[in-house]
Amino acid sequence: MTNYAIEVNNLKKEFEIKKKNGFLRGNKEKEIFVAVDNISFNVAKGEIFGFLGPNGAGKTTTIKMISTLLRPTSGTAIINGINCVEKPMEVLKNLGTVLAGERSIYWKLTGRENLEYFAAMNGIRGKKAHEKINYLLKRFNLNKRADETVEKYSTGMKQRVALAKALISDPEILILDEPTSGLDPQSARNLRELILEIKEEGRTILLTTHYMEEADQLSDRIAIIDHGKIIAMDTPYNLKKGLNKTNIIELELKDWNNYTREKIKEIPSVRNIRSEFNETTQRWEAKIHVANGTDTINDLISNIISSDNKIINFSVEEPTLEDVFIDLTGKSLRE
Structure with missing residues (x-):
């Protein structure tokens, strides 16, 4: 008897999408969209x-x-030993x-x-x-x-x-x-x-x-x-522990522009940069993933100042699951 309540093995789901062919009026060709691509996982009871x-x-x-x-x-999905x-x-x-x-x-x-x-x-x-x-x-x-x-x-x-x-x-x-x-x-x-x-x-x-x-x-x-x-x-x-060699630096800035971003990207240990405007505070917030962050802080401050920007607040944070997702994909979960 298995200890798994749910067993998913190489599960895949494709959907057929019909699209108009640009060459013949009314003619349609089929396109396959893979919604779930051979995933496997087990859920313990x-x-x-x-x-x-x-x-x-x-x-x-x-x-x-x-x-x-x-x-x-x-693929298969098994629930309490029963095939779906x-x-x-x-x-x-x-x-x-x-x-x-x-x-x-x-x-x-x-x-x-x-x-x-x-x-x-x-x-x-x-x-x-x-x-x-x-x-x-x-x-x-x-x-x-x-x-x-x-x-x-x-x-x-x-x-x-x-x-x-x-x-x-x-x-x-x-x-x-x-x-x-x-x-x-x-x-x-x-x-x-x-x-x-x-x-x-x-x-x-x-x-x-x-x-x-x-x-x-x-x-x-x-x-x-x-x-x-x-x-x-x-x-x-x-x-989150998998990001223990990555520091998450959060900044509150007076401004944000491409020049500031490029100056930050010049630092070799910078891995990801996310920025957004906070409507409540009317300030820019940036979250930066850096390898060996404590060694990078001085370079980061220097490069931001050299871009004619001003740092209002600065902190080093513990990684969150959002940071894990950004580290894996290079994008935010809600993008």
Whole structure:
């Protein structure tokens, strides 16, 4: 018996895109888009496994293949020893899912009616259903408004109903696709706390997100995916530790221009430069990755000053998962 709740081996998904041929009017030729490109990973039972990457990286496509909603072009996904393609209905008995960007609950029904409907869909009826629904409504702080229609709920409450729905059949594995997307900071914090509580029950959770702090806070291990490929996989601590020879220097500057950038790039140990304008402070902020940063600081200050710029604040920071992603790809997660 395997200790893995989820086993993904060389999973690939191609989509056929039709495009107009410029030579013949109305004629179309086919183009293949590879959304997920031969990825492999395992998720241990009882683990929160974070799937981290920008929008369009292949996270949701992978989730849909594991959830039996999409058939892979090649490769396999195994849930509790059950092949997703060969026995999809058996797989679904092991899964609870909350998918991003899709209405997984009915807005014209009340919170209670939604749970009653999904309980019946899972063969849970009578006293057992009544007790289960009341327990979930109370647990997710929905009981006071359980008999109002979902369309009147806040985004955070709708997500809590969706999460309660995912747990109605008491699944061993929970798949959460961007669960805090669109939530205000307090609602997102509350939902993360619920996710950690659910893990403590011994459930396995596969979590996709593009929020670095969320992946760092919740995940036992993380796979970073970009352009359909997994480019790194480890614990959050080890991923950040891998940058221990790289210093992250954060600067607050009076100005930012190409001349300043070029002067910084002249320093051999500089690896990446990111800059943005902070509307609140009305100042430029730059984050610079440098090898052996303590030896580079003097050169960095000197070169910035020589570009007729002024340093307002200066600090050396610990690496974050965002820094790991930038180091691996040369770009920010949200680009």
